[in-house]
Amino acid sequence: MMNAxxxxxxxxxxxxxxxxxxxxxxxxxxxxLPVRVCEGTPSAVTWEVSGSPELxxxxxxxxxxxxxxxxxxxxxxxxxxxxxxxxxxxxxxxxTEVRVHRTPPxxxxxxxxxxxxxxxxxxxxxxxxxxxxxxxxxxETVAADGSREITVEHETRSATLTASAPGTGAFQGVAMxxxxxxxxxxxxxxxxxxxxxAPPAKIILTTQFVCAR
Amino acid sequence: xxxxxxxxxxxxxxxxxxxxxxxxxxxxxxxxxxTNRTDIDGIADPENPSYMNDSAGEAYSLFATKDAALPGxxxxxxxxxxxxxxxxxxxxxxxxxxxxxxxxxxxxxxxxKTKAPPIGFMKDGGQVPTLDFFANNFTVxxxxxxxxxxxTQPNRLMALSGFTTVDVTVAQTLDQDLxxxxxxxxxxxxxxxxxxxxxxxxxxxxxxxILDNTLFRSIRQLAKDVQxxxxxxxxxxxxxxxxYSDSPISSGFERNDDHPPLPVGPGQRFLREIYEAFTGxxxxxxxxxxxxxxxxxxxxxxxxxxxxxPTDPPTGVNYPRFETTGVRVPGLIxxxxxxxxxxxxDKLDHTSILQFLAEMFDxxxxxxxxxxxxxxxxxxxxxxxxxxxxxxAAAMPPLEALGxxxxxxxxxxEDKTPNQIAFETAARELLAGKGAKALDSYPELAxxxxxx
Numbered sequence: 001m002m003n004a005x006x007x008x009x010x011x012x013x014x015x016x017x018x019x020x021x022x023x024x025x026x027x028x029x030x031x032x033l034p035v036r037v038c039e040g041t042p043s044a045v046t047w048e049v050s051g052s053p054e055l056x057x058x059x060x061x062x063x064x065x066x067x068x069x070x071x072x073x074x075x076x077x078x079x080x081x082x083x084x085x086x087x088x089x090x091x092x093x094x095x096t097e098v099r100v101h102r103t104p105p106x107x108x109x110x111x112x113x114x115x116x117x118x119x120x121x122x123x124x125x126x127x128x129x130x131x132x133x134x135x136x137x138x139x140e141t142v143a144a145d146g147s148r149e150i151t152v153e154h155e156t157r158s159a160t161l162t163a164s165a166p167g168t169g170a171f172q173g174v175a176m177x178x179x180x181x182x183x184x185x186x187x188x189x190x191x192x193x194x195x196x197x198a199p200p201a202k203i204i205l206t207t208q209f210v211c212a213r
Numbered sequence: 214x215x216x217x218x219x220x221x222x223x224x225x226x227x228x229x230x231x232x233x234x235x236x237x238x239x240x241x242x243x244x245x246x247x248t249n250r251t252d253i254d255g256i257a258d259p260e261n262p263s264y265m266n267d268s269a270g271e272a273y274s275l276f277a278t279k280d281a282a283l284p285g286x287x288x289x290x291x292x293x294x295x296x297x298x299x300x301x302x303x304x305x306x307x308x309x310x311x312x313x314x315x316x317x318x319x320x321x322x323x324x325x326k327t328k329a330p331p332i333g334f335m336k337d338g339g340q341v342p343t344l345d346f347f348a349n350n351f352t353v354x355x356x357x358x359x360x361x362x363x364x365t366q367p368n369r370l371m372a373l374s375g376f377t378t379v380d381v382t383v384a385q386t387l388d389q390d391l392x393x394x395x396x397x398x399x400x401x402x403x404x405x406x407x408x409x410x411x412x413x414x415x416x417x418x419x420x421x422x423i424l425d426n427t428l429f430r431s432i433r434q435l436a437k438d439v440q441x442x443x444x445x446x447x448x449x450x451x452x453x454x455x456x457y458s459d460s461p462i463s464s465g466f467e468r469n470d471d472h473p474p475l476p477v478g479p480g481q482r483f484l485r486e487i488y489e490a491f492t493g494x495x496x497x498x499x500x501x502x503x504x505x506x507x508x509x510x511x512x513x514x515x516x517x518x519x520x521x522x523p524t525d526p527p528t529g530v531n532y533p534r535f536e537t538t539g540v541r542v543p544g545l546i547x548x549x550x551x552x553x554x555x556x557x558x559d560k561l562d563h564t565s566i567l568q569f570l571a572e573m574f575d576x577x578x579x580x581x582x583x584x585x586x587x588x589x590x591x592x593x594x595x596x597x598x599x600x601x602x603x604x605x606a607a608a609m610p611p612l613e614a615l616g617x618x619x620x621x622x623x624x625x626x627e628d629k630t631p632n633q634i635a636f637e638t639a640a641r642e643l644l645a646g647k648g649a650k651a652l653d654s655y656p657e658l659a660x661x662x663x664x665x
Contacts, residue, residue, distance in 0.1 A: 180270075
């Protein structure tokens with residue numbers, strides 16, 4: 001763990017102006033983007049806090065020179081922001097953390113779709129923000145558990161996963177970011193919204209991705 | 214009714230702590246790699262896919278944790294409990310997988326860390342040593358639900374009345390009929406042993422009573438009363454209240470109600486002291502039933518869906534109907550009238566206590582509201598009692614052997630919660646209305662700072 005930045009917040013001004021006993025710390029915003037990075041891609045760190053902020057990283061890494069504040073993770077790294085109330089005797093503390101995932105090829109991640117009824121089937125839509133992902137991260141494979149037929153659409157491609165072919169390479173080279181859509185037909189014994197004949201509430205895909213050269 | 218309660222039970226003790234779910238506190242009892250109690254519906258396998266929470270498309274698995282102060286409170290008001298229950302449009306079921314998503318919205322962040330507080334569960338009995346002792350020596354009720362998918366005030370009102378005039382916790386004093394009045398009308402001896410302000414300080418209609426030392430007494434007097442008080446005045450119904458973290462005063466007690474961000478170690482000590490006080494008089498203990506539960510789940514994960522028992526607002530009150538009970542909470546019956554290390558699997562909620570009181574002290578149902586829940590399948594606490602011959606009290610291991618979590622600094626919320634404001638308002642108005650008499654019972658009221 002390393003203490004990278006420590007600085008005074010705006011609390012002091014309020015203290016002197018209002019004559020109050022202290023300011024409760026608050027982290028209004030803490031962003032480390034992107035959170036999925038490839039080798040060599042820095043993540044920019046920004047925050048808005050009341051109180052005195054202190055940023056630490058585990059493992060300890062140094063920020064890159066210059067502004068804005070950027071770090072280059074060489075492995076999975078947890079960024080922790082603490083805001084402490086002044087005075088420091090009996091301090092109040094607010095704390096939050098963000099884990100930056102450094103991608104060594106290949107990485108596997110589950111993504112979860114909440115399913116809704118759509119005619120004779122179920123549909124799940126999941127947007128994945130472009131700001132979260134290093135633009136160099138590219139899909140290798142997409143797979144389901146093979147328990148039912150699922151059609152996956154992402155970017156301009158689509159593939160149908162079945163019991164006999166639960167995985168696909170159809171999305172190879174496509175970015176993770178963007179909107180994903182899965183659909184699956186209802187089985188004869190399933191009725192949408194009926195707990196006694198319940199179709200699945202969620203569908204989980206396992207994605208494998210790498211950093212493009 | 215399992216046994217002749219009117220002959221076998223003379224004292225009912227009710228202890229209600231704050232804001233923890235069954236799985237969070239007692240789920241470890243079922244761990245395949247741990248205690249492996251297959252008779253209890255806890256967390257047998259934390260990796261069970263159906264327990265997996267999801268938020269913004271990312272998957273979150275349950276994780277075992279030690280007792281510690283939490284970073285802050287968790288969401289547990291009606292709207293965000295609804296997110297936690299995660300009723301699926303597709304399956305039509307409550308999937309119980311929205312606890313992380315609810316927390317993310319509560320924290321107003323794009324994502325939360327992998328080990329999000331709502332999905333942590335106590336790793337073993339060492340984290341909750343008194344509850345663990347109770348589970349090993351008395352009865353665990355693994356279908357005890359908070360009556361409503363809502364927060365503190367609605368659920369405590371259900372416990373104290375069988376109905377609630379509020380569906381969310383409000384920042385003001387409250388007014389509705391309470392179980393204390395029901396007991397008084399029936400000439401039943403009752404008493405509240407308090408640590409700091411009792412919950413019913415929020416009710417101005419109770420202010421004369423809470424300043425009456427025969428009815429509301431410091432919990433410091435409990436052990437002595439159990440030992441020496443005359444049978445003519447010793448209460449038939451006893452409420453033991455913790456030092457609430459929402460109260461502006463605590464009469465010198467450490468806050469021990471288990472409300473996050475508190476660790477649960479202080480609450481474990483509180484329960485232990487109560488148990489030792491009652492078992493200190495074996496003759497009285499032989500006829501005592503102690504009920505230990507939590508007002509609501511506090512935003513912590515539980516895997517059992519709520520019961521489909523609806524609750525309508527009372528006449529003259531307007532809030533949307535609740536379609537289900539709340540989330541499952543710990544429920545334990547600690548009494549010489551139960552089998553050691555047993556489990557009760559049928560449905561209970563806080564109104565099970567009111568059913569029990571009516572069976573003990575009346576010949577009719579407690580109220581139409583409580584009867585409606587009974588007709589919907591909610592059982593009475595009396596159903597848990599099975600032994601016609603009381604057994605001797607089990608001795609609790611020494612405190613040092615229990616490894617109760619040390620008291621650790623607890624972060625304070627930046628803004629006061631509605632319940633904190635309600636408590637503070639009640640405390641100020643109590644002081645203003647009752648003056649010196651209020652200070653006799655609650656000297657700390659004098660330390661309340663003037664309203665800004």
